[in-house]
Amino acid sequence: MGYLKDRHGLTLPDEVPPGVCPMCAGTHEPHEPHDQQSLAYQYKFYDLHGRWPTWADAMAHCPDGLKASWAEALKSLGISVDEQSETATMTVEITPE
Ligand SMILES: [Zn+2]
Numbered sequence: 001m002g003y004l005k006d007r008h009g010l011t012l013p014d015e016v017p018p019g020v021c022p023m024c025a026g027t028h029e030p031h032e033p034h035d036q037q038s039l040a041y042q043y044k045f046y047d048l049h050g051r052w053p054t055w056a057d058a059m060a061h062c063p064d065g066l067k068a069s070w071a072e073a074l075k076s077l078g079i080s081v082d083e084q085s086e087t088a089t090m091t092v093e094i095t096p097e
Contacts, residue, residue: 002047002048003046003047003048003049003050004043004046004047005047007050012043012044012047016040018095018096018097019094019095019096019097020094021034021035021094022093022094022095023040023041023044023045024036024038024040024041024044024058025038025040025041026038026041030061030093030094031061031062031063031066032062032066033055033058033059033062033066033070034053034058034059035058036053036054036055036057036058041053041058045057054081055070055071055074055079055081056081059071059081067081
């Protein structure tokens with residue numbers, strides 16, 4: 001991590017409750033998208049990549065079929081997920097309670 005500290009002098013608390021995703025602090029399976037609307041996710045992502053996350057980023061680690069179904073569901077809500085994520089190689093490990 002570093003963009004928040006380098007650019008803004010801000011250090012993020014890195015802890016989340018047990019059993020939740022360490023990136024978005026949400027409750028989802030590891031193969032499911034992060035909560036792109038979560039402030040925890042948005043700030044952690046910004047700290048890692050120097051920009052705010054998109055839905056493509058939030059689901060970059062998901063299997064292709066799941067990405068397609070999420071993209072379709074988001075499209076029905078008027079949210080386009082056409083762009084390619086630059087973070088497709090990111091992995092997240094969720095520690096059980
Ligand atoms: Zn998550």
